[in-house]
Amino acid sequence: MTNDKNRVIIFDTTLRDGEQSPGCSMTLNEKLRVAEALEHLGVDVIEAGFAIASNGDFDAISQISQLLKNTSVCSLSRASFKDIDRAAEALKKAVRPRIHTFISTSPLHMEHKLQMTPEEVIGRIHDSVSYARNLCDDVEWSCEDGTRTEEDFLYRSIEVAIKAGATTINVPDTVGYTTPDEYEIMMRKIIENVPNSDKAIFSTHCHNDLGLAVANSIAAVQGGARQVECTINGIGERAGNAALEEIIMAFRTRQDALPYHTNIVTENITKTSRLVSSVTGLEVQHNKAIVGANAFAHESGIHQDGMLKNAETYEIMTPESVGLKKSELVMGKHSGRHAFKEKLKDLGYDLGDNEFMSAFTRFKDLADVKKTLYDDDIIAIVDEDRRDNEHMKLESWSFICDSWQPSSATFGLLVDGENLTVSSKGNGPVDASFKALRTLTDGEPHLELYQVHAVTRGTDAQAEVTVRLEENGKTVNGHGAHVDTLVASAKAYVNALNKLKVKRAKTAPEALTL
Ligand SMILES: CC(=O)SCCNC(=O)CCNC(=O)[C@H](O)C(C)(C)COP(=O)(O)OP(=O)(O)OC[C@H]1O[C@@H](n2cnc3c(N)ncnc32)[C@H](O)[C@@H]1OP(=O)(O)O
Numbered sequence: 001m002t003n004d005k006n007r008v009i010i011f012d013t014t015l016r017d018g019e020q021s022p023g024c025s026m027t028l029n030e031k032l033r034v035a036e037a038l039e040h041l042g043v044d045v046i047e048a049g050f051a052i053a054s055n056g057d058f059d060a061i062s063q064i065s066q067l068l069k070n071t072s073v074c075s076l077s078r079a080s081f082k083d084i085d086r087a088a089e090a091l092k093k094a095v096r097p098r099i100h101t102f103i104s105t106s107p108l109h110m111e112h113k114l115q116m117t118p119e120e121v122i123g124r125i126h127d128s129v130s131y132a133r134n135l136c137d138d139v140e141w142s143c144e145d146g147t148r149t150e151e152d153f154l155y156r157s158i159e160v161a162i163k164a165g166a167t168t169i170n171v172p173d174t175v176g177y178t179t180p181d182e183y184e185i186m187m188r189k190i191i192e193n194v195p196n197s198d199k200a201i202f203s204t205h206c207h208n209d210l211g212l213a214v215a216n217s218i219a220a221v222q223g224g225a226r227q228v229e230c231t232i233n234g235i236g237e238r239a240g241n242a243a244l245e246e247i248i249m250a251f252r253t254r255q256d257a258l259p260y261h262t263n264i265v266t267e268n269i270t271k272t273s274r275l276v277s278s279v280t281g282l283e284v285q286h287n288k289a290i291v292g293a294n295a296f297a298h299e300s301g302i303h304q305d306g307m308l309k310n311a312e313t314y315e316i317m318t319p320e321s322v323g324l325k326k327s328e329l330v331m332g333k334h335s336g337r338h339a340f341k342e343k344l345k346d347l348g349y350d351l352g353d354n355e356f357m358s359a360f361t362r363f364k365d366l367a368d369v370k371k372t373l374y375d376d377d378i379i380a381i382v383d384e385d386r387r388d389n390e391h392m393k394l395e396s397w398s399f400i401c402d403s404w405q406p407s408s409a410t411f412g413l414l415v416d417g418e419n420l421t422v423s424s425k426g427n428g429p430v431d432a433s434f435k436a437l438r439t440l441t442d443g444e445p446h447l448e449l450y451q452v453h454a455v456t457r458g459t460d461a462q463a464e465v466t467v468r469l470e471e472n473g474k475t476v477n478g479h480g481a482h483v484d485t486l487v488a489s490a491k492a493y494v495n496a497l498n499k500l501k502v503k504r505a506k507t508a509p510e511a512l513t514l
């Protein structure tokens with residue numbers, strides 16, 4: 001496929017091994033969409049399924065074969081003529097078909113699973129590979145459980161497969177057992193010791209049972225493998241396969257240490273990852289490298305400050321390089337002033353020093369009690385802060401709401417610099433609150449509207465309350481926001497009273513006082 005000695009072929013098995021993740025079955029249409037996305041991503045080979053497994057798999061392979069114009073399409077098959085026939089049939093329309101046939105070579109698998117002698121397995125390798133090669137020029141052979149296979153038998157099996165016509169030899173770490181050093185040495189020794197090894201491309205296929213799939217795949221490439229089998233988001237049987245995006249970005253980011261290259265258009269990684277996640281229903285863990293929601297998100301103040309000064313302080317690759325628009329500075333309890341100021345700027349606020357410090361203090365207090373702070377939370381904080389610079393300000397509160405006594409509300413307020421306490425009973429704590437607060441005015445405000453909505457998501461979301469008061473034909477809307485709906489309600493009522501005072505003063509300055 002290439003003469004360049006450091007070019008690595010990317011063999012994507014999201015649609016075959018990836019689909020073997022429990023609960024990850026994809027419909028025909030979904031498979032077609034993923035296959036198209038993989039072609040745009042630039043993978044070299046797509047393992048589209050296991051033709052004999054089901055009619056659905058057969059149809060998916062056939063239709064993907066017709067759909068794709070550049071990428072090799074591959075079907076898996078056991079070391080059996082009927083499997084290989086079915087694979088060849090499904091691949092009939094592919095521009096570049098590949099048959100991938102496999103059989104186990106480890107003592108454990110041969111004895112207990114296949115119940116075959118090593119000699120029978122050798123015979124089967126020869127027969128299956130040569131049969132496949134008669135039907136297709138591009139034949140891959142895998143020694144399942146290769147990393148737990150005895151060295152001499154492994155070499156002998158591979159030699160037979162190459163002689164029978166295999167063009168790619170895949171040495172899978174089927175159960176995620178190997179370690180990077182071990183696998184690198186194994187790959188190097190296979191290439192050195194197996195006769196005619198230069199006639200085939202060697203391949204890695206790693207599972208993640210010990211969390212080593214990506215490290216092992218890269219080690220195998222360092223040992224001489226030039227094909228990597230992997231999946232989007234690392235999905236696959238049990239703990240999954242090596243994640244394509246991690247291997248590719250390791251190559252791209254560490255060219256100094258890993259001077260390998262592929263055809264992958266890294267800018268298409270994020271959208272492909274999201275597509276696979278949405279069709280399989282398997283959410284990507286937030287802290288997953290490259291494609292996790294937090295991979296380019298920074299919450300702590302010191303990091304955010306560094307990012308604002310120079311993104312390279314905390315990012316070894318750019319978000320654009322994987323197809324994201326930009327990094328995210330997540331506002332939370334660990335954020336500092338620099339990031340908060342930047343966020344306010346983004347939201348269109350330009351606060352003076354005092355107003356900024358007051359908003360920052362409120363933001364930190366809110367972040368202590370609320371897990372996620374959204375933009376709307378911050379807008380609510382600033383607006384709330386502005387409301388608090390008013391004639392009457394709510395300072396403290398207490399509500400009683402139980403089944404043994406009437407509800408009541410008590411508030412401490414600062415009214416033009418003077419501390420006041422008001423209290424009332426009512427039909428529920430909101431009614432009690434409004435009755436208590438109404439005692440602060442000589443007027444007769446009439447409640448026209450009381451509306452609550454959550455500023456953001458979750459049970460710890462801030463409530464934003466609107467209170468509309470009408471008096472002598474004058475109407476005002478008061479707003480209040482707080483994680484506690486009762487406090488937000490009281491704040492909204494006080495805000496409305498403050499506005500009413502301003503309105504009264506405008507029309508009849510002397511007529512009414514609060
Ligand atoms: C490491 C891997 O990921 S390998 C791929 C795993 N993927 C899958 O298995 C998904 C698709 N599989 C299937 O749909 C089914 O297992 C089928 C259609 C392949 C076979 O179904 P069944 O005929 O009902 O057999 P079943 O799955 O129960 O058992 C597997 C048989 O294949 C044999 N077998 C397993 N691997 C191979 C092989 N590489 N070559 C030849 N025979 C094999 C087993 O020994 C067993 O044979 P037995 O029936 O004589 O005991």
Ligand SMILES: CC(C)C(=O)C(=O)O
Pocket residue numbers: 017102142143144145170172173174175205207
């Ligand atoms: C069929 C082979 C390549 C496989 O999936 C494995 O060994 O994990």
